[in-house]
Amino acid sequence: MFVFTSPDGRSFEAESVTALEALDRLGQKKGAVAARVDGDLVDLATVLTDSSLVEAVPASSDEGLEILRHSTSHLMAQAVRRLFPGTKVAIGPAIKEGFYYDFDVNGTLTEGDLKRIEDEMRRIVKESHRVERFFLPRDEAIARFRDEGEIYKVELMEEIADDEISLYRQGEYVDLCRGPHVPNTSMLRHFKLLSLAGAYWRGDEKNVMLTRIYGTAFAEKEDLEAYLTRIEEAKRRDHRKLGRELDLFSIQEEGPGFPFFHPRGMALRNKLIEFWRNEHRRAGYEEIMTPLILDRDLWIRSGHWDHYRENMYFTEIDGAPYAIKPMNCPGGILVYKSQIRSYRDLPLRIAELGTVHRHERSGVLHGLMRVRCFTQDDAHLYVTPDQIKREIQGIMDLVDHVYSDVFGFAYHVELSTRPEKAMGEKELWDRAEQSLQEALEEKGVAYRLNPGDGAFYGPKIDFHLEDCIGRTWQCGTIQLDFQMPEKFDMTYVGSDGAQHRPVMLHRTVLGSLERFMGILIEHFAGAFPFWLAPLQVRILPVKGEHQPWARSVETLLREWGLRVEVDGRDEKLGKKIRDAQLQKIPYMLVIGEREVESKRVAVRERSKGDLASLSLEGLQELLLGEYDPLGDAPSLRRSVPHP
RNA sequence: GCCGGUGUAGCUCAGCUGGUAGAGCAGCUGACUUGUAAUCAGCAGGUCGCCGGUUCGAGUCCGGCCGCCGGCUCCA
Structure with a gap:
């Protein structure tokens, strides 16, 4: 018993x-x-x-959902096999918010087929098949799938070490699977097929491309509906859509991957830069600027020619070969080497808002998130070996301050290690990876390991932020580099009077201004906090005759250092308010007869609505009291001139 | 780069089985003089992404290219 x-x-x-x-x-x-x-x-x-x-x-637990989704992916495979005989199935796992299954279909599938497949899935659900696990000896299982032409499954089975292979059967459909699964297809009710995509077999672009169908499933109907609504809502925050609606930037056919920043977008970008400079000044950084185009020999020497050439653009000057910089480090190194450095100078923290060009493959471009020309908020730190850890932790603190305290972003951290085409010796890499790991662990920061994803010159700690539909983008990064100092024979004079080799840290906090702005736009859904808003205040005169006072208030607010404009159109107040709301301008100041007479303004806030009628002193207190990480910037003058 | 989708006015979108384009918003002009999310009327605006083909005739059918969207691969 x-x-x-x-x-x-x-x-x-x-x-x-x-x-x-x-x-x-x-x-x-x-x-x-x-x-x-x-x-x-x-x-x-x-x-x-x-x-x-x-x-x-x-079913509603995390694990339950995963099982439900995994089972739904099998259900989908069964339906596809019925509708498209001869289809070979590859891999069909549950993923973060649903599932997918990869197929090798004769001919092609189109989005219109998704409906048919869904209908067939519902039919199988109605047929109420038991989902049963059974085992076959490895050879027998392989032979069976080979007979059916299931070459992908055979390949997978050949890599399984066990003597017995675990299989699942539901009706006529048999799949290789470890399970577990729901006991009956009738338990799969609330699902939806979402999209169709190509995916390389085993994620390797040298392999054939399969057809992947994405879908999702939930325990309850309401959960599925809520999910679909959430996805729709999220799309409204898409920075490409908001970028156009709020007139922040555009990308034109004439320059794929090369964004144009419009006045409003520039206001945002410049504010971000101002904030960035302020933070870096406080954190002990100096700033430089290096050229966009430099002699090709520099890039051969730095290793970029060997390791990064396919991402670079080249040009010619007076018949001599030059390269457009894809990274800022070689230029920065030349600045370092422009004079003799002492151990007393270290750690040396040199920042650069460096605009780089990289050839990205056409299919990967994505709004501001993935472009071919972007400005990194780069910095290079030159340190002694025993300063490494402290400096890394200093950067981590800066990143956390900016992400968490100032913007309220949730982020995750990855440790990316030695890639295949790495430069330099393995021992140096091991040392570098270990330093990064120690820095992370000492700080108690949770991180994911991302093997093989380091830069060609060193491993890195990456900081990832999420966009509106949950895709994550690498923004901040800290890269530890023992290679460049060797390549460029960089030195400093130690206290012993001898020459020593500095260690180099490459890092960004925002990542690139472009990507970070994309994240900002989506995070705030275009409703930027007051200090960042491209336009902070719009003044709305009720009638034409109220314009003079409106203009005076506008001038005054400019004096205070605010970004403000008057809506002088011959429109009704309701229309002006609507337009200002849609532009997500933080404050609207309504000026009508009462306000002109009393020298006041009626304040409306974009999310709180009509607030109060305020005197200019009261208005100043309100607006200048808004959160501003730039703190007591000198541009905000406190006196109230009387117009 | 690869797979699938897609491309009509500044924006959002109509345009059936081929018969040389239409709406709303935005813009301009005028009237209205307006108080917390759209005042009314008129006008103007498009080589239907580009190139080629089929056809008496192509936005519509076919081919190639380009851009964009979703993925894959790759990256800040």
């Missing part, structure tokens, strides 16, 4: 039961899609052959 116990302490004895029976007898059957037995996820049909702790996995 075995004893089966539930987490809440109930238990019973039995000879042998299935997980489902156990859950039933422990009063936990309802809503379960699988069971957790002594910590392992298993099918409900699994026969329990030892005393164990048995727990239900409800």
Whole structure:
């Protein structure tokens, strides 16, 4: 006899039961899609052959959803196989917000086919097939799938070491799978196929391209609907859409990947730069600027020619070869080398808002997030080996301050290690990777390992931010580099009077102004905080005759250092308010007869609505009291001139 | 770069099975003189992404190229 116990302490004895029976007898059957037995996820049909702790996995839990989605991907594969005979199936996992399955279809699938596939899926659900696990000896399983032409599954099975292969059957459909799955196709109700995409077999562009179908599934209908609505809502925050609506920037056919910044976008960008300069001055950085175009030999020497050439643009000057810089480091290094450096100068923190050009493949361009010309908020730190960790941690603090304190972004950290085409010796890389890891662990920062994704000259810590639909983008980065100092024979004079080799840190905080602005736009849905808003105040005269006072107030607010304009159009107030709301301008100042007479303004805030009628002193207190990370910037003068 | 989709006025979109383009908003002009999310009327605006082909005739069909969108691969 075995004893089966539930987490809440109930238990019973039995000879042998299935997980489902156990859950039933422990009063936990309802809503379960699988069971957790002594910590392992298993099918409900699994026969329990030892005393164990048995727990239900409800469909709505994270694990339950994953199982539900995984099972739905199988359901989809079954439907595709029915509708498109001869289709070979590849891989179909659950992912963050749904699932996908990759197929090798004869001919092509189009979005119109998704509906048909969904209909077939519903038919299979109605047919109510049991989803059963069974095992075959490895050779037998391989032979069986090979006979059916399932070359992708065969390839996967050949890599499985076990003698027995785990398979699942639902109706006529059999798939290679570890499970667990829901016990019956009838449990799959609330799903939707979302999109169609190409995907390389095993993610390698040298392999054939398969057709991937993305979909999602939820335990409850409302959850699915809420998800679909959320995706729709999120699309309204898309920075490409808002960039056009708020007239921030544009990208033209004449320059794919080369954004044009309009006056409003420039106001935002310049404010961001001002903020950035302020933070870096405080953090002990100096600033330089280096040329966009430099002799090709420099890039051969730096290793870019060997490791980065396909991403570079080249040109010629008086018949001699030059390159447009894809990175700022070589230029920065020349500045370092322009004089003899002493250990007393270190750590040397030299920042540069460096505009770089990189040839990105056409299919990857994406609004401001992925462009071919962008300005990095770069900096290079030249340090002694024993300063490395402290400087790395200093940068991490700066990044966290900017992301968390100032903008309120959630972010995650990755440690990217030695790539395939790395420059330099492995021991140096190991040392560098270890330093970064130590810095992270000492700070207690949670991070993901991203193997093989380092820069060609060094490993890096990456800071990733999310866009409106949850895609993540690398923004900040800290790269530890032992290679360039060698290549360029960089030195400093130590206290011993001898020459020593500095270590170099490459880093960004925002990443690039372009990408960061994209994130900002999506994060705030275009409703920027007051200090960043391209236009902070719009003054709305009720009638034409109120314009003189409106203009006076405008002049005054300019004096205060604010970005302000008057809506002098011959329109009704309601229209002016509507337009200002749509432009997401933080404050509207309504000026009518009452205001002109009393020398006041009626203040409307974009999210709070009509606030109050204020005197100019009261207005100044309100506006200049708004949060501003630039603090007591001298441009904000405090006196109230009387117009 | 690869796979799928897509490309009509500044923006959002109509345009059936081929018969040389239409709406709303925005713009301009005029009237209205306006108080917290759209005043009314008129006018103007398009080589239908580009190139080529089929056809008596192409926005519509075919081919090539370019851009854009979603992925993949690659990256700040």
